[in-house]
Amino acid sequence: MTDLESFRAEVRGFLEESAPESIRGWVNQDGYWGGKNPELPHPDAKRWCDIMAERGWTCPTWPKEYGGGGLDKVQAKVLDQELGRLKLPPPLTGFGLSMIGPTLLQFGTEEQKQEHIPKIIRGEIRWCQGYSEPNAGSDLASLQAQAVIDGDEITLNGQKIWTSYGDKSDWMFVLTRTDNNVKKQQGITFLLIDMEQPGVEVRPIKLISGASPFCETFFDNAKASTGNIINGLNGGWTVAKALLGHERNMIGNVFGGGGPRGERRGPPRNPLAELGREYLGEQDGRIADQVLRDRISQVSVDHQAFLLTMQRNNDNLKAGHRPGPESSIFKIYGTELNQRREELMLSIRGPQSVGWEGPGFEEAETTQTKAWLRSRGNTIEGGTSEVQLNIIAKRVLELPE
Amino acid sequence: MALVLDEEQTMLAQTAGAFMRESSPISRFRALRDSSEERGYSLDVYKQMAELGWTAIPFSEADGGMGMGLAGLVIVTEAMGRGLAPEPLIPSIAMAGQALSLAGSADQKSTWLAPAIEGEKVLALAYAERGQRYDLRDIALGATDKDGGYELSGEKTLVLGGQCADAFVVAARTAGKGGDADGITLLLVPADAAGVSTERQQRADCQNSAILKLEGVKLGADAVIGKAGEGHGVLCDVVDRATVALCGEMLGGMNEAFDRTLDYLKERKQFDTVIGTFQALKHRAARMYIELELARSVVMAAARAIDDGADNAKVLVSIAKAKLSDAYALITNEAVQMHGGIGMTDEHDIGFFMKRARGCEMTFGDAAYHRDRFASLSGY
Numbered sequence: 001m002t003d004l005e006s007f008r009a010e011v012r013g014f015l016e017e018s019a020p021e022s023i024r025g026w027v028n029q030d031g032y033w034g035g036k037n038p039e040l041p042h043p044d045a046k047r048w049c050d051i052m053a054e055r056g057w058t059c060p061t062w063p064k065e066y067g068g069g070g071l072d073k074v075q076a077k078v079l080d081q082e083l084g085r086l087k088l089p090p091p092l093t094g095f096g097l098s099m100i101g102p103t104l105l106q107f108g109t110e111e112q113k114q115e116h117i118p119k120i121i122r123g124e125i126r127w128c129q130g131y132s133e134p135n136a137g138s139d140l141a142s143l144q145a146q147a148v149i150d151g152d153e154i155t156l157n158g159q160k161i162w163t164s165y166g167d168k169s170d171w172m173f174v175l176t177r178t179d180n181n182v183k184k185q186q187g188i189t190f191l192l193i194d195m196e197q198p199g200v201e202v203r204p205i206k207l208i209s210g211a212s213p214f215c216e217t218f219f220d221n222a223k224a225s226t227g228n229i230i231n232g233l234n235g236g237w238t239v240a241k242a243l244l245g246h247e248r249n250m251i252g253n254v255f256g257g258g259g260p261r262g263e264r265r266g267p268p269r270n271p272l273a274e275l276g277r278e279y280l281g282e283q284d285g286r287i288a289d290q291v292l293r294d295r296i297s298q299v300s301v302d303h304q305a306f307l308l309t310m311q312r313n314n315d316n317l318k319a320g321h322r323p324g325p326e327s328s329i330f331k332i333y334g335t336e337l338n339q340r341r342e343e344l345m346l347s348i349r350g351p352q353s354v355g356w357e358g359p360g361f362e363e364a365e366t367t368q369t370k371a372w373l374r375s376r377g378n379t380i381e382g383g384t385s386e387v388q389l390n391i392i393a394k395r396v397l398e399l400p401e
Numbered sequence: 402m403a404l405v406l407d408e409e410q411t412m413l414a415q416t417a418g419a420f421m422r423e424s425s426p427i428s429r430f431r432a433l434r435d436s437s438e439e440r441g442y443s444l445d446v447y448k449q450m451a452e453l454g455w456t457a458i459p460f461s462e463a464d465g466g467m468g469m470g471l472a473g474l475v476i477v478t479e480a481m482g483r484g485l486a487p488e489p490l491i492p493s494i495a496m497a498g499q500a501l502s503l504a505g506s507a508d509q510k511s512t513w514l515a516p517a518i519e520g521e522k523v524l525a526l527a528y529a530e531r532g533q534r535y536d537l538r539d540i541a542l543g544a545t546d547k548d549g550g551y552e553l554s555g556e557k558t559l560v561l562g563g564q565c566a567d568a569f570v571v572a573a574r575t576a577g578k579g580g581d582a583d584g585i586t587l588l589l590v591p592a593d594a595a596g597v598s599t600e601r602q603q604r605a606d607c608q609n610s611a612i613l614k615l616e617g618v619k620l621g622a623d624a625v626i627g628k629a630g631e632g633h634g635v636l637c638d639v640v641d642r643a644t645v646a647l648c649g650e651m652l653g654g655m656n657e658a659f660d661r662t663l664d665y666l667k668e669r670k671q672f673d674t675v676i677g678t679f680q681a682l683k684h685r686a687a688r689m690y691i692e693l694e695l696a697r698s699v700v701m702a703a704a705r706a707i708d709d710g711a712d713n714a715k716v717l718v719s720i721a722k723a724k725l726s727d728a729y730a731l732i733t734n735e736a737v738q739m740h741g742g743i744g745m746t747d748e749h750d751i752g753f754f755m756k757r758a759r760g761c762e763m764t765f766g767d768a769a770y771h772r773d774r775f776a777s778l779s780g781y
Binding site for chain 2 (some may be wrong): 202233264270276277284286287296297298300301302305306309312313315316318319321329332333345377386388389391392393396397398399400401
């Protein structure tokens, strides 16, 4: 038996023995986010996370010394396959795993890693991101939340906005202004702050689509320690940009509809075509409305082209080439595609798409109408499409400023 | 199916790019357009392309080819597309040659395919008829049984590379009526057979096509390629391959038009600054770039799917042609617009690409046709 085969056997044995029976086959898009007061989307969600965290398998490729799994990529893939085989959900999700964890591994001091990484891996602390401000959206570097340092204590004043799950998070990684007299990018400090204190107030934001995970966060003499500055005083912009790269890839993937994890499911399904059949009827085995049928094809063809371009990008990386199209392409195209898909679904549902709630409308209809409204934000959050186009024009096409 | 060039393909791309830049700058295309010479391309350049092995690329080694498939051929057609090279690689190799390769007899292969692969003979596929759009069942030109063979009369149009082909693969109807898939027969017709004549067409994109006139052309039974009455399936497979090869050409053309426009944005000054500093133009240029990237992915995927005999090959061909048709039109429309007044002049080269974009779009099915085919193949 090769090492990999014995590893697979070990993983399989462990999962079969340890994974709660009840959680097999559980599908939940949001997943388990952990935290001090975790929400339990499934009664055994925390138990499942704890079991996996014990072996570091909530973060399989992170170093063992901080509690990670210490697996190489091939082993991590085996673990993923075995999870898929038993229809086991990912044990943990959240911004600790996807954003601040990788950033700390890259930029954190030994002490910072020892302090924060194990808690991320065990799902003990839920993290949120404090970047945007009311006057610093696309122009993020003009942010103004003031951090003043006195000895080893930091005092923070100001406001953040669009803090996803701010009301449910324990700690925030936040960009602060620490120097007003230099080029704006050079006076920014990346800070970790405990949200559980009197100087931090969080208010949820209601969107055009209804309730949302977004919040406003107000800092009124909030306190942090200088030990929680990442990459040094005024060294925050480098960290912020590295982290944004993770975020854009994530958003592009989510909205572009990445493939299903684990085992492949049957033949490709086209939800647009199924919806078309249901609402528009059929004639001679085809969707009856020719105009909407063509719009379905347009979106579907573009979706395939998008997936193939993501595949080409991956294949290029695997072959050891430099990344081809920059991640900005995926962010723009994936989000606009999602918007087109949502708008088309409204058109297909026709009059049934005007409902908000209550009688006369199916839940699927009102949910989709809200999803359409929510999708309008996709080209704004995580860097607007216009900012992405500027980035392509500058970095890829080298057009003059 | 990795969407990445392997070592051999990378080398081919380098050679093809270098050769076409050297031997087929856009000035050559202009000179050919302005000349009264009937051929419409350079026999010398075509022979050199054959010497480089390009005419052998997509064929199996059994047929005397290089076995590099469509994935290899699109690399060459892309290089040709950059200089709008009019040499008949697609007509002879990706169209008629494919028909012989897929369905020809040993005799037909040795008489016609082998010399076509050598670049000694040039073949053409005659299927289009006036009034037909893109449906390959719409073949009306009749072949009647005669003395154990056939007699052909009628006219084909838009025969690519037909102005100086040595032989034609003609799609004719031996049974049924226009619109039927059954009853279509592919016939091999030498250009010097009695009753065969061609007339070169003047096209907006200045590429080469001809009307093929057949007046009582008598053929033996051995002229049939494949089986009589069963030519439709072969024709569909051939046109799918030719479509992918054409998509390669389109990819080259749109990249060239884009590069030229990008250069212009960086040098043209108005209002005391280069116009490439204007955000209104930057954003549009960035969107063109996105379309270029998507276009490359779908062409590579379609070529590999056909080479691998993948189940979804036809779907990918339609995705490719739908995307490339729209992208080439968008990019060349924008290219002319961004060049401003000079882009409207015949003296400037950018307009050639816009004309060619439309010529390509209307060949082998436009975007709407292929989206409809995509829907149909996807079961809706």
